[in-house]
Amino acid sequence: MPSRPSNAQIVRLFDLISDYLALDGESPYPLMAYERASRTLRDYPVSIADLASRGGLRELPGIGEAIETKVLEFIATGEVAKLDELRAKYPEGLLEIMHLPGVGPKTARHLWEALAITNLDELKLACERHALRGLPGMGEKTETNMLRAIATYEARSGRSLAGAVEPQAAKFVEALRAMPAVISADYAGSLRRRRSTIRDIDLVVASADPSAVMDAFAALPELAGTNERGDTKLTAVTHTELNVDLRIVPEPSYGNLLQHLTGSAGHNVALRAYAQRRGHKICEYNVEHVASGRQITCATEAEVYELVGLRYIPPELRENQGEIEASEEGLLPDLIELPDVRGDLHVHSDWTDGRATIEDMALGALEHGLEYMCFCDHSQSLAMARGLGPDRLAQQMEVIRELNTRLPGITLLCGIEVDILADGRLDLPDESLAQLDFVTASIHSAFSQPRAQIMKRMTNAMQNPYVRSIGHPTGRLLGRREPYDVDLDELARLAAETGTFLEINASYDRLDLSGPAVRRAVELGAKIVICTDAHYPTDFDNLKYAIWEGRRGWLEAKDVVNTRPLSEFRAYRKA
Numbered sequence: 248m249p250s251r252p253s254n255a256q257i258v259r260l261f262d263l264i265s266d267y268l269a270l271d272g273e274s275p276y277p278l279m280a281y282e283r284a285s286r287t288l289r290d291y292p293v294s295i296a297d298l299a300s301r302g303g304l305r306e307l308p309g310i311g312e313a314i315e316t317k318v319l320e321f322i323a324t325g326e327v328a329k330l331d332e333l334r335a336k337y338p339e340g341l342l343e344i345m346h347l348p349g350v351g352p353k354t355a356r357h358l359w360e361a362l363a364i365t366n367l368d369e370l371k372l373a374c375e376r377h378a379l380r381g382l383p384g385m386g387e388k389t390e391t392n393m394l395r396a397i398a399t400y401e402a403r404s405g406r407s408l409a410g411a412v413e414p415q416a417a418k419f420v421e422a423l424r425a426m427p428a429v430i431s432a433d434y435a436g437s438l439r440r441r442r443s444t445i446r447d448i449d450l451v452v453a454s455a456d457p458s459a460v461m462d463a464f465a466a467l468p469e470l471a472g473t474n475e476r477g478d479t480k481l482t483a484v485t486h487t488e489l490n491v492d493l494r495i496v497p498e499p500s501y502g503n504l505l506q507h508l509t510g511s512a513g514h515n516v517a518l519r520a521y522a523q524r525r526g527h528k529i530c531e532y533n534v535e536h537v538a539s540g541r542q543i544t545c546a547t548e549a550e551v552y553e554l555v556g557l558r559y560i561p562p563e564l565r566e567n568q569g570e571i572e573a574s575e576e577g578l579l580p581d582l583i584e585l586p587d588v589r590g591d592l593h594v595h596s597d598w599t600d601g602r603a604t605i606e607d608m609a610l611g612a613l614e615h616g617l618e619y620m621c622f623c624d625h626s627q628s629l630a631m632a633r634g635l636g637p638d639r640l641a642q643q644m645e646v647i648r649e650l651n652t653r654l655p656g657i658t659l660l661c662g663i664e665v666d667i668l669a670d671g672r673l674d675l676p677d678e679s680l681a682q683l684d685f686v687t688a689s690i691h692s693a694f695s696q697p698r699a700q701i702m703k704r705m706t707n708a709m710q711n712p713y714v715r716s717i718g719h720p721t722g723r724l725l726g727r728r729e730p731y732d733v734d735l736d737e738l739a740r741l742a743a744e745t746g747t748f749l750e751i752n753a754s755y756d757r758l759d760l761s762g763p764a765v766r767r768a769v770e771l772g773a774k775i776v777i778c779t780d781a782h783y784p785t786d787f788d789n790l791k792y793a794i795w796e797g798r799r800g801w802l803e804a805k806d807v808v809n810t811r812p813l814s815e816f817r818a819y820r821k822a
């Protein structure tokens with residue numbers, strides 16, 4: 248009997264099957280079933296193998312008999328026949344190739360059939376030897392782009408997306424707080440600073456009985472095993488193959504340790520230097536008054552800052568980017584918070600690549616307390632997403648307007664996420680755009696154009712009188728795709744000049760604009776919209792990730808247009 252597979256291994260199994268099926272040219276429906284299953288399983292925090300062995304797998308949403316059988320087969324034999332069958336058909340290296348930005352299953356298969364390329368190394372060599380330019384539809388530029396994509400892929404750092412990890416970290420904190428021996432517990436590190444990617448989960452606990460806490464923690468079902476254990480420190484690994492560090496201190500020093508482990512390292516160094524100039528020494532256990540030698544412990548983090556004469560600095564600002572000076576001078580921003588957001592202006596539906604009906608998406612927004620929302624589905628050039636042309640757009644508008652009359656509690660607006668085409672034209676005529684309440688313009692193609700051309704496209708879009716915002720302005724996909732070559736300062740200046748808003752896209756693999764870019768854009772006078780780009784009704788939960796990213800960018804509610812009530816929001820005009 249093979250050893251019990253981890254959740255990460257099971258999720259990987261279904262990701263592999265759906266990838267192979269895509270390579271095999273399978274129709275989208277079975278693919279979507281695997282995608283849904285993988286989404287459910289990815290979020291499941293305790294052992295999937297245990298649940299499956301108890302026969303409970305099908306209680307999970309999106310898990311049917313076909314998926315359950317495969318999980319059980321995998322547990323029993325360590326293999327799945329369906330996957331073995333597909334593996335025998337295609338070299339595994341094609342999967343990496345097909346995941347390169349701009350490649351996809353068709354091209355990967357074509358490269359294999361035409362040039363016998365089976366993995367990234369061979370593709371790299373073929374590009375360097377200019378073997379691709381002989382193929383139809385490929386040229387010198389294809390080779391350059393692929394080499395760049397391979398370099399990005401190879402530079403991937405083994406960091407996880409914060410949005411994928413945070414729910415699990417929050418559960419750990421909850422479990423710790425419920426333990427009798429625990430007085431306080433929080434997560435610290437990059438996650439608490441709301442970085443978009445994180446390396447591990449850092450947990451901090453106040454307790455008089457570290458040993459009892461470690462015993463209880465190590466027994467949590469979310470943990471696959473523990474690695475090291477000291478007197479006050481434990482490292483463990485989750486079923487999702489994430490490292491967890493647990494540190495325990497006596498209650499009086501809790502604030503000191505939380506502050507220390509929240510970081511960033513750069514912030515801590517600057518803080519210590521600042522404190523030293525004022526006669527204090529900060530370490531992870533206390534703050535020492537150097538002249539008297541008196542060591543003062545801090546039960547709360549705020550006391551650490553207070554003791555050295557600073558106003559409390561929110562974790563999101565602790566990146567050594569001027570926050571200590573701002574705190575000293577009383578110039579810290581009044582950071583935006585989740586309840587400040589009243590509307591969402593970038594929502595998809597199953598009219599294009601969204602996964603739920605207009606009504607279900609609207610209900611999702613309503614449940615999340617939004618006062619207004621705007622459907623911005625894709626436009627026609629995105630054929631893969633079944634983008635809307637003028638006729639279907641007009642039909643969709645009727646459906647939305649009709650639903651709006653019978654759905655109290657939320658106002659539904661009609662919009663479009665119109666493509667900015669490679670030559671800078673918009674994908675729909677002005678007559679169509681003029682009918683809408685709101686237009687977001689986005690780049691979804693020709694990512695590798697030089698800066699001047701990218702900026703020409705952006706300029707054209709922003710100068711259009713109907714375009715109200717730019718969606719995911721840099722196009723980055725965290726860990727997967729570099730931003731296209733956009734001049735952020737120029738973009739922000741144009742945004743300010745034309746009265747076009749810049750989006751913070753809340754998909755946790757985008758978070759685009761990034762915090763630092765938001766800070767710069769606002770400095771240059773741009774206004775921000777915070778949008779989910781929801782494709783599922785549950786995606787409205789993602790709003791918080793955009794809020795976190797905005798807070799990392801020192802963002803205040805006054806600079807975000809969808810914090811305004813609908814009437815005020817409507818009153819914004821283009822310049």
Ligand code: DGT
Nearest residue numbers: 436437445446447449507508509510511512515516
């Ligand atoms: P990560 O894990 O790469 O996503 O980023 P962090 O910031 O969570 O880094 P991590 O887990 O290595 O350490 C957590 C915090 O602990 C870090 O932000 C600052 C503090 N810390 C850890 N080691 C050092 C160190 O050697 N020097 C200083 N100044 N601070 C440290």
Ligand code: CA
Nearest residue numbers: 436437447449
């Ligand atoms: Ca960390």
Ligand code: ZN
Nearest residue numbers: 664689718719
């Ligand atoms: Zn988009």
